[in-house]
Amino acid sequence: NAGVTQTPKFQVLKTGQSMTLQCAQDMNHEYMSWYRQDPGMGLRLIHYSVGAGITDQGEVPNGYNVSRSTTEDFPLRLLSAAPSQTSVYFCASSYSRQGSYEQYFGPGTRLTVT
């Protein structure tokens, strides 16, 4: 299993540009989520999904859209990039059932908005 994969690893955007961060998992996990991590801070939840076709907002959803058309993929779209969105973005997945304990994280996408 490849686990959780994220592309690209690095990205530089200009203010106002849009882009999509890709996330895929091959563990048949129902639950997927996106976090951002600013320098020196912990992770903050942006959006999450408990299954295909179901998404919901996390702690810091403004400026981001998500969709979940398949179990494997959970892309994160930046609608109009702003310097405040400069961060490292992590995707994670897990089973979504009672007794599920562990989230698996991807390697991250480092985004700079100028």
Next chain:
Amino acid sequence: DAKTTQPPSMDCAEGRAANLPCNHSTISGNEYVYWYRQIHSQGPQYIIHGLKNNETNEMASLIITEDRKSSTLILPHATLRDTAVYYCIVRVPYNNNDMRFGAGTRLTVKP
């Protein structure tokens, strides 16, 4: 959500046990204690979890006080590769949107 409090940083000598404390005085009865770590800006890695009993796996031990208001993660023989930020999180296990990371404890293992 229960809040957790961790010291911002700790040092440990290589080969010695690293004991990382976490306070979670408002934990509710159905919330578990989880520990993750993040090595050098990689994605966080699950370490261990527990409800009320002490737990041990190949990576670490978790000691939870009887009143469940605090816990300690123990790395029995710390190595340089254990240098990382360690996060203590309390949450209901299947309520994944409760995964709230604080600032964690930066553990530095020194030779």
